[in-house]
Amino acid sequence: MSANQCPERRCRSVVVTGSNRGLGLGLVEGLAAAQPAPDLVVATCRHPESAQELQLLSKKYSNIRILQLDVVSEESRQAMVQQVEALVGEAGLNCLINNAGINTVATLEEVTAENMLKIYETNTVAQLLVTKALLPLLRRAAQRTEGMGWHRASIINMSSISASMQLVQEKEMFLMVYPYRIAKTALNMVTRCLAADLKCEGILCMSLHPGWVKTDMGGTQADLRMEESVPLIISLLGRLSEKDTGTFLDWKGDTVPW
Ligand SMILES: NC(=O)c1ccc[n+]([C@@H]2O[C@H](COP(=O)([O-])OP(=O)(O)OC[C@H]3O[C@@H](n4cnc5c(N)ncnc54)[C@H](OP(=O)(O)O)[C@@H]3O)[C@@H](O)[C@H]2O)c1
Numbered sequence: 715m716s717a718n719q720c721p722e723r724r725c726r727s728v729v730v731t732g733s734n735r736g737l738g739l740g741l742v743e744g745l746a747a748a749q750p751a752p753d754l755v756v757a758t759c760r761h762p763e764s765a766q767e768l769q770l771l772s773k774k775y776s777n778i779r780i781l782q783l784d785v786v787s788e789e790s791r792q793a794m795v796q797q798v799e800a801l802v803g804e805a806g807l808n809c810l811i812n813n814a815g816i817n818t819v820a821t822l823e824e825v826t827a828e829n830m831l832k833i834y835e836t837n838t839v840a841q842l843l844v845t846k847a848l849l850p851l852l853r854r855a856a857q858r859t860e861g862m863g864w865h866r867a868s869i870i871n872m873s874s875i876s877a878s879m880q881l882v883q884e885k886e887m888f889l890m891v892y893p894y895r896i897a898k899t900a901l902n903m904v905t906r907c908l909a910a911d912l913k914c915e916g917i918l919c920m921s922l923h924p925g926w927v928k929t930d931m932g933g934t935q936a937d938l939r940m941e942e943s944v945p946l947i948i949s950l951l952g953r954l955s956e957k958d959t960g961t962f963l964d965w966k967g968d969t970v971p972w
Pocket residue numbers: 731732733734735736737738759760761783784785786812813814815816836872873874875923924925926927928929930931932933936
């Protein structure tokens with residue numbers, strides 16, 4: 715029996731941001747269909763009314779709930795938290811996956827204050843503030859059980875290998891995306907700070923590189939299909955424990971150098 719199949723290590727509730735398409739949608743489907751599956755998979759997106767694939771999924775899987783969330787809007791974050799609280803109640807929230815993100819091609823010649831700040835807002839600041847907003851519910855879950863992992867309380871920040879400072883020389887293609895990779899490096903610091911701050915409360919936080927995956931952002935040249943990345947990510951989430959807080963892992967569970 716694997717760690718995530720062990721009943722007492724089961725994750726009961728997950729929130730996924732940016733889940734109307736791409737990896738977020740794939741994660742919601744994979745989680746909703748997992749064996750055992752969380753009781754509640756909260757799939758958040760900017761425009762639920764036009765999220766057709768997500769709506770179809772929620773008809774197929776009774777554990778999916780769709781909520782509106784624009785991660786850069788404080789009003790939207792607060793409304794989402796109230797609705798998540800009503801869904802999870804005293805049990806609190808076991809897992810937050812900060813998946814929503816944006817990218818834009820911007821070389822050294824093309825980088826501007828405007829494209830830097832827009833990506834920083836969406837890919838770094840918003841992850842911290844979504845986490846802060848949901849922290850009372852993560853704390854509630856953490857107080858109910860022992861150990862560390864997604865069965866208790868966990869924050870998963872969707873990072874990227876392009877954020878690795880050690881691999882900059884080897885990954886020259888990422889010199890095309892200055893704002894994105896710099897914001898993801900800052901997100902990794904968010905991970906490290908949260909991991910250090912929240913460890914004593916039993917709340918795990920890690921950065922995840924999902925692989926280069928064929929999505930709108932990853933493009934058609936990407937190495938992996940969603941069906942290759944998502945099951946391994948879900949398996950990894952189920953295996954996370956105290957040793958993994960503050961780490962940067964890829965979809966296979968291998969360490970990515972900072
Ligand atoms: N694909 C890859 O190869 C790859 C590699 C490394 C890391 N990642 C990371 O993995 C995550 C998912 O990537 P992806 O490939 O699935 O990207 P994607 O296909 O472009 O999807 C991005 C998702 O983020 C949402 N989003 C963007 N801004 C938002 C906001 N302000 N509020 C709420 N949602 C917002 C989008 O919603 P809308 O439809 O409303 O725009 C969409 O659902 C990202 O953080 C990305 O950086 C991806």
